């Protein structure tokens with residue numbers, strides 16, 4: 001029953017917040033008859049400020065958005081939610097807060113059983129996947145587990161960056177970091193989709209469509225033991241559900 | 244009793260492994276009368292390969308190095324160690340392996356009580372500090388805690404990178420990530436030293452000296468609630484022990 005819209009980034013090349021994806025956001029919620037969205041702000045510290053920013057943008061999209069942190073009863077807010085948006089920020093902070101508030105299961109049930117549409121961006125996209133092992137964020141807090149909502153059985157690395165041939169910086173490239181993940185002995189680590197900024201996934205039940213607004217800059221797929229492969233806009237990645 | 248040599252990176256600008264720091268490495272171990280070093284390879288998966296590489300380099304320095312993973316009794320190897328070198332790689336993998344093998348305390352005692360010299364690079368430098376909250380590595384595994392050896396009561400961000408004004412990439416800058424760490428409410432998060440590649444710390448008991456081989460590219464210090472401050476080669480950072 002999953003209906004997901006998973007963005008790599010909220011802002012594209014210094015543009016306005018979510019502007020590059022405004023059409024797909026509007027149609028995603030419209031086609032599911034949703035006009036009221038529960039916003040999950042926990043990837044940032046200042047929830048009030050975060051809500052104000054996102055509320056304005058969503059009202060421009062003709063959508064009403066309210067942050068869950070205002071609710072007197074978090075669980076019922078989730079159980080009555082018609083749509084979710086989980087914003088970017090620090091993925092560890094987001095996941096730890098949701099574990100501490102014991103909300104992950106309720107969100108999972110609403111999306112996977114009741115078919116409530118879920119939109120995520122950056123950290124909110126990491127949260128939708130099997131775990132947050134391929135986040136780029138700093139571990140500023142320590143969640144009890146790295147397991148996430150698991151709407152998808154693979155990993156996403158948002159804001160994916162290709163190695164810069166001119167760089168003399170010695171920090172590991174994303175490819176190296178992902179190969180470290182895939183190098184853990186005796187473990188079947190899931191595929192990792194390197195989602196470049198400007199790209200997103202549209203998921204409906206068992207259909208995964210890769211979309212993006214920057215041609216030949218879409219996504220790079222890493223499957224353990226295989227050579228990484230580029231995937232273009234409009235690729236069908238549904239096979240990732242059965243790996 | 245701490246005697247520490249903490250490098251930001253093992254390789255500088257595509258040079259040879261540890262070459263840029265060879266003189267300071269030789270004198271660090273020589274001044275402490277150490278010629279045999281226990282190598283801790285756990286930040287990488289392939290311990291044999293890692294040992295071979297490091298062994299060759301250290302033998303060029305006139306130092307004998309043996310990896311702990313060959314030992315039949317890890318604890319006694321630590322208790323008899325004259326010197327430690329912890330190499331770079333994935334900081335989560337390094338910390339988790341040491342927690343799983345229950346070796347952290349023994350290493351801490353050897354260094355803080357017995358004064359055994361400890362050299363770290365990248366992940367091995369993170370390990371020497373209060374915790375690994377300011378690593379750049381991907382959480383490919385989940386340690387039970389982020390607390391590390393705690394030889395120093397503050398954090399280091401190795402491979403520190405300044406924001407790139409020309410970049411259109413929207414992933415957070417290091418400054419933003421460190422401010423997220425310093426933004427956690429109701430917590431006295433420690434200072435974070437952004438250690439640029441080519442810089443290192445020489446610590447002897449309560450004296451911390453910042454060194455480096457690239458002038459005006461040394462280190463940037465972030466203290467919660469204060470404006471970040473540049474520190475130059477030969478700065479005395481001992482005040483960080485009492486913050």
Ligand SMILES: [Ca+2]
Nearest residue numbers: 089090091137
């Ligand atoms: Ca982030």
Ligand SMILES: [Ca+2]
Nearest residue numbers: 332333334380
């Ligand atoms: Ca590393």
